Amino acid sequence: MKGSVIKYEQDNIDTDVILPGPYLKIHDYDELAKHAMEGLDKDFHKKVKPGDFIVAGRNFGCGSSREHAPIALSSSGIKAVLALSFARIFYRNAVDGAFLLPIEIDENVYKDISDGDSLEIDTAKNEIKNLTKNKTYKIKPFPDLIGKIIAAGGLFNYKP
């Protein structure tokens, strides 16, 4: 996966800003994409390109259980979110619904990646190449079941 980075140097980016409450009544995936990140970044839908990655701080996706949040990001073209940590429901929604990859990064990687950097993510090798900075970062492999669900293409395709 290759794409460029949209970075929010912020902890606790909650689902209320990823997809604000008034749009919870919407279940059309393309319509949701128009409102992605609206509570934090009004220009997000203009700047996001298919294949992009979001980089953020601690506890990404905290707050409500709305699956609208990973859906809106995924429908906008986001393929992975790289964060210091994830809130639990956002994490499992992203994986079980096969919307995007939630990838935990450490503090050094978080600091090193800049907005606009071009990255290549290889989950088979557990590494991220920063093509802009010509560096390679190691990432932790996904926990066993999570890796299997991702490989299957979501919970419904996974056979326990």
Added chain:
Amino acid sequence: MLNITEKILARASGKSKVSPGDVVFVNVDKVMVHDVSGPGVIAVFEKLRKSGMKIEKLWDPDKVWVAEDHFVPAADKISAQNVVLLTNFTKQFGIKKHFKYGMGQYGICHTLSHEEAMVLPGEVYVGGDSHTNTTGALGAFAAGLGHTDVAYVMLNGKIWFKIPETLYFKLNGKLPDYVMAKDFILKIIGDIGTDGAAYNTMQFGGTGISEMSVEERLTLTNMSTEAGAKSGIIEPDQKLRDYLAARGATKYNEVHGDADAQYKKVYEYEASELEPIVAKPFSPENTVVARELSSIDLDKAYIGSCTGAKLEDLRAVAKILKGRTVKIRTEILPAAISIFRKAMDEGLLKIFMDAGVVVGPPTCGACCGAHMGVLAKDEVCISTTNRNFPGRMGHIESKTYLASPLVTAASAVTGKITDPRDLK
């Protein structure tokens, strides 16, 4: 050596023992959706059908129940259509427990879970809403899930969980006058942060919890979500048995932790040292004692939601509002029709209306900034709800302070953030 959560999840996964970190598929006893997550699940079913899956029946329609709470009364045409979708869904799959707006008992899903004893001690309960944790005060494992996971449960009757580690919060002694469970949970979130219990269970116990009513306990488990917890839980006792018996539930299998149960960490609080607490914008962890905020001018007071509009919350508000009038726009929305009726029978509604308050129907509407009284730009609100993220209750530049029903009511009277002990 297992705690209550480990015992419930071991039983539900068919194992004699589980340890934190184990990933297991657990059998679910009850599953709930509302008018946001229900249409979300319907959209997942549609996606699965398009990929070739046949979906003709649910795993067990008698274990599925449905609430209408977020966008009722219908906020607009889309919301009205979602309720129609939900109604067709329950008819199609033979779901009998659907609490419908305008047809007797209805209300916020988490409130119905205890008011109607929809969930019982020892059960595994999942819901399409993050505050599903609330119901853990009934001695059940209760956790929120997204649409795909809930759809999976509805079709398969099970779901994966990582066995959580448990943080034990021990409250020593009875809460002082004018201090409520809301103050205690805000104090905890201020101490540990909004990810302080991430992926863990928060268990509450000690003499202070034994002294506490079931409704107050529900405020603690409700806001375990705001500390990032997977679930919140309290062990069953006689108070809970009486509460459930009053709602017709007497048969269930209680689960209790072993005497030598293991916890990741134990936090101790002395009830006598707790004071009214307020969480400032824009995070529930942003807490200070209410008295420090006495110069903050307010535009609105909101008493509603699964967190702060149970019967005892309304009684607390009435204690303050009796014989007084409000200085700012104030709304009180009981969390369920059964609570609305009890508030009427007890004369609370008269006290509210005499004070100049608007009393409205149960809904999540304004708590999540969707409808029914959202905030304008720069407006400042004090609220008995559970979240105050940017834009949560309306305009992105509005501000919400989270407080107990007593602090919120006292502030409604003065128009400034007010510790109820300072009210003249």
